[in-house]
Structures are given as structure tokens and as C-alpha cells.
Amino acid sequence: MAYNLPPLSWLRAFEAAARLGNFTRAAEELLITPAAVSYQVRQLEQQLGYPLFDRVHREVVLTRLGQTYLPSVEKAFSDLSIATVSVFGERHRKPVRFRCLNSFGQLWMIPRLRAFQDAYPEIDLQMISASWAEVLNPELFDIDVRFGDGAWTDGAVEFLLNDPIIPVCHPDLALDPGQRDLDALAGAIRLDIMGVVDTWESFFRSFAHAVPPRNGLQVDQSLSALELAARGHGHALVLQTLALPYLEDGRLIRSSPSQLKSRHSYFLVTSGPRQALSPDAQLFCDWMIREMRS
Known part of the structure; x- marks a missing residue:
């Protein structure tokens, strides 16, 4: 999409001069010369076809059109600033970015994040959800929590947990x-989860x-199978770690004491050795490992 916008440098010069009421003070803030501020404002006025300032000695006063235009320019820069910090973090306080499967994030990670934030209030986190294991991109996130066989070559792989698989159902379906x-x-x-290696066939x-x-529904995520089971749609075969929140609050019960050893496990994947991560990322990894193995 093409935007009918003047150069952002001209808009910055206009906003700073309008806020500070003086080209010299605007120049000091923008780290350019007063002449450069004056030039950029004039270029903006020429492109718009209307004056934005009345020059009164060394001060500048907004014209009526300048007063009308300024709030929109200020809001645009404010929105850009907020969006930049929310995605990339402040330069002096970058968040620890990690990715995990959606079911794991919703059922294991989110219930525990408050404990981490209470223990480490100075560390910001950014969680990215995924449906399937994907190639690690260190430019987008530092840490990847994956479920699989561990045979990945795009980063350093560290075993976290092997979880048994259990059948669960609504209490009315006992x-x-x-x-x-x-x-x-x-x-x-029975509810089937597509794409898993440990299926009902494996269980039996x-x-x-x-x-x-x-003889039942097929879904693509454990979270969907658990939600359907909690609503009485059938028996689900899921990882014990993911089922625990439902078992603890009584939404689900175990269908059978029988369980299956999973052929896949949880792994921590980082772009290099864990010791090479930032100190904040290392603290987060250490915390997660303690939580999972406890």
C-alpha cells in the first residue's frame, strides 16, 4: 500500500519545533543544526502547500492549520514508539523471547509465569506460540521449547522431560x-490428535x-482434545503434563490407570550453547528446567 506521506524527518522537525516553540531547541533535541530544522519545516510546508508556523522573531507560533495537523503527527509518532517497544523491547531492557507449542504454552507455561515474574521482576518475557516445531530463527526468539525426538540440527538441543501419555475423560464418562x-x-x-506418533493404536x-x-473426532492440538474431553465429547489420550490442570480441578478424570511411555520428549533448543545466551535468558532457562523436572 502506498502512503501519501512527507518524509518522516520533516515531520519530526515539525513536531519538535511545535512542541518546543523554537527551531534552536528542536535542533538540540534532534542533534542537527537550527538551519536544518528550518529547512525541513519549509520543505514540509512547500509539499503541503500551506504554512504551518508564523515566524515571530526567534520563536515560532503554529498557524491554525499547524494546530490542526499537530495532534495527528504526535499520535502517529506515539503509536510508532509504543509498537516498537512492544515488539522489540526498550534498548536497555530487551525481553527474553521464547517460542513453545500452543498447548504447552497455554497449559504449562502460562499458569507458571506469575511465579517467574515474582522471582525475577526485572526480566521481561515475550512468548511466541507455534502449532508445530519449526526451524529456530535467533533473530526472532532466543529459546525454543519443542516436543519431538530431539533430532534437530538447527541449534543446541537439551533434554527437558519425558512425559507419560494417559487417557482422560469427563467424570460422566467414567x-x-x-x-x-x-x-x-x-x-x-475416543478423540484422536492428528500428527502425533503415540496414538490410540499405539496405546492398545x-x-x-x-x-x-x-470412532470419534480428530483435532490438531492436545488443547483441543482436552477441551472436547472436558465437555464430554469422548476420551482423549494426552501427555500427563498437559492434562494435569484439568485433573487437578476435576474437569477430567483418568479413564484408566494404564499409561503409555511417550516416544517423544520435551527439549530446549537454542541457537548456540545455553551458556552463550544473555544472562536473563539463562535465568529463564534455569527456572524452566527446575520447574519441569520438579
Whole structure:
């Protein structure tokens, strides 16, 4: 999209001169000469076709059109400043940027972030959510929390946690205690998560049980499977770490005491050795490792 805008340097000279009421003080703020400020303001006036200032001796006074234009220019610079700091952080206080899978971020990370902020109030964090493991881009984030086999070559990989996989359901869907749990599960409605390696088929085969046909919804994230299970749509097979918030508040119960060892694990991926990260990023990694392994 093409914007009908004057050069930003001209707008900066106009805003500073209008705010300070003097080309000399504006020049001191902008680190240029008063003549340069005067030139840029005149260029702006010529492009707009209207005067913005009345020159009164060494002071400048806004014309009526200048008074009308100034609030919009001030707001534009304010919005740019806010957007720049929110995305990139202040130069003296850069945030620790990390990426994690959406389900992990919502169900494990967010409930614990207050504890980190209370312990380290001087460290700002920026969390980026992802649906799948992607190549690490150190220009966008410092730390990547991934779930997989650990065979990535785009950064330093450090094991975090191997989590068991458990079946869960709404309390109203509790299996008949008089029936063998795996037989009951085989006949129940089950929710499938697409793209995972540890499926219901893997679960039943690990206990030498006949694999039943699919009979429920398919979703692309554990969070969706857990939400559906909590609403009584069927049994979900998910990582224990992700199910814990639902189990603790009673929205879900375990469908069966049986569990499956996951073939994938959580890993920490950084662009180089963890010791080469910024001190704030190292503190965040240390905290996360303690939390996960506890």
C-alpha cells in the first residue's frame, strides 16, 4: 500500500519545533543544526502547500492549520514508539523471547509465569506460540521449547522431560468398573490428535489389545482434545503434563490407570550453547528446567 506521506524527518522537525516553540531547541533535541530544522519545516510546508508556523522573531507560533495537523503527527509518532517497544523491547531492557507449542504454552507455561515474574521482576518475557516445531530463527526468539525426538540440527538441543501419555475423560464418562478398562475404552468414543506418533493404536498395541476402529473426532492440538474431553465429547489420550490442570480441578478424570511411555520428549533448543545466551535468558532457562523436572 502506498502512503501519501512527507518524509518522516520533516515531520519530526515539525513536531519538535511545535512542541518546543523554537527551531534552536528542536535542533538540540534532534542533534542537527537550527538551519536544518528550518529547512525541513519549509520543505514540509512547500509539499503541503500551506504554512504551518508564523515566524515571530526567534520563536515560532503554529498557524491554525499547524494546530490542526499537530495532534495527528504526535499520535502517529506515539503509536510508532509504543509498537516498537512492544515488539522489540526498550534498548536497555530487551525481553527474553521464547517460542513453545500452543498447548504447552497455554497449559504449562502460562499458569507458571506469575511465579517467574515474582522471582525475577526485572526480566521481561515475550512468548511466541507455534502449532508445530519449526526451524529456530535467533533473530526472532532466543529459546525454543519443542516436543519431538530431539533430532534437530538447527541449534543446541537439551533434554527437558519425558512425559507419560494417559487417557482422560469427563467424570460422566467414567468407565464401568465391572468391565476391563481396556475393553471399555475400546468400545468408547475416543478423540484422536492428528500428527502425533503415540496414538490410540499405539496405546492398545502396547498392552497387546486388539486395536478398535476410529470412532470419534480428530483435532490438531492436545488443547483441543482436552477441551472436547472436558465437555464430554469422548476420551482423549494426552501427555500427563498437559492434562494435569484439568485433573487437578476435576474437569477430567483418568479413564484408566494404564499409561503409555511417550516416544517423544520435551527439549530446549537454542541457537548456540545455553551458556552463550544473555544472562536473563539463562535465568529463564534455569527456572524452566527446575520447574519441569520438579
